[in-house]
Amino acid sequence: MRITLDGVSVRFGTRTVLDALDVELTEQRIGIIGSNGSGKSTFARLLNGLVLPDEGTVLVGGHDTAKDVRRIRRQVGFVFQNPDNQIVLPLVEEDMAFGLRNTGVPRKEIPGRVREQLAHLGIAALADRPSHALSGGEKQLVALAAVLVMRPETVVFDEPTTLLDLRNRNLIRDTVAALPQQAVVLTHDLDLLTGFDRVLVLDRGRVAHDGPPRTAVPWYVERCS
Numbered sequence: 001m002r003i004t005l006d007g008v009s010v011r012f013g014t015r016t017v018l019d020a021l022d023v024e025l026t027e028q029r030i031g032i033i034g035s036n037g038s039g040k041s042t043f044a045r046l047l048n049g050l051v052l053p054d055e056g057t058v059l060v061g062g063h064d065t066a067k068d069v070r071r072i073r074r075q076v077g078f079v080f081q082n083p084d085n086q087i088v089l090p091l092v093e094e095d096m097a098f099g100l101r102n103t104g105v106p107r108k109e110i111p112g113r114v115r116e117q118l119a120h121l122g123i124a125a126l127a128d129r130p131s132h133a134l135s136g137g138e139k140q141l142v143a144l145a146a147v148l149v150m151r152p153e154t155v156v157f158d159e160p161t162t163l164l165d166l167r168n169r170n171l172i173r174d175t176v177a178a179l180p181q182q183a184v185v186l187t188h189d190l191d192l193l194t195g196f197d198r199v200l201v202l203d204r205g206r207v208a209h210d211g212p213p214r215t216a217v218p219w220y221v222e223r224c225s
């Protein structure tokens with residue numbers, strides 16, 4: 001999917017958090033890195049209309065996020081850093097079915113879609129478990145499954161490995177690597193970017209570096225450590 005930011009600025013009060021960004025994203029694997037407060041989460045939230053620009057436009061597949069937010073939310077899935085912000089219903093399979101029902105998927109197709117998605121991530125056994133009783137890593141995987149079951153064209157991940165142990169971190173890494181969809185990944189975990197097509201380094205609301213991981217990661221490490 002082609003995502004185009006044209007002259008995009010975002011302000012909170014008098015603070016400019018993103019400053020006149022012109023960026024076009026077309027690659028399959030895009031990383032966003034930068035120090036705390038550099039604007040990464042705000043950037044990610046622009047991509048599915050969770051944040052709207054104060055100036056400029058964000059076009060997703062040619063549609064303006066300020067005008068067509070319902071369509072864009074369906075096209076761009078968002079995996080939050082904290083899965084507790086995302087999981088709303090008591091049982092895993094109910095939670096996953098919720099979004100499908102809201103978008104008009106025929107009821108009889110829903111249980112099959114949910115089970116197929118859980119099995120695809122290797123977590124079929126979690127289907128009838130209470131969401132609140134899952135471990136942090138399990139919750140993160142369920143939150144990802146709930147996004148993928150909606151079949152978005154693009155998936156945005158806000159720091160997907162922060163809460164995870166090494167095993168689940170590697171599981172998320174491998175899952176992201178195998179996704180057929182475009183993925184935009186915000187992370188402080190620089191190893192996660194191996195094999196990515198492109199990495200943007202944000203610094204105080206601007207794109208300070210833009211290139212493949214082999215140039216962007218050393219650039220960031222040298223200046224920001």
Ligand SMILES: Nc1ncnc2c1ncn2[C@@H]1O[C@H](COP(=O)(O)OP(=O)(O)OP(=O)(O)O)[C@@H](O)[C@H]1O
Binds near residue numbers: 035036038041042043
């Ligand atoms: N809703 C908001 N209201 C006011 N200020 C905000 C809001 N959201 C973000 N900010 C401010 O905007 C700046 C950028 O925040 P953002 O969360 O985009 O950064 P980040 O790069 O994701 O940071 P981190 O790595 O710490 O998660 C920060 O200074 C933050 O305090």
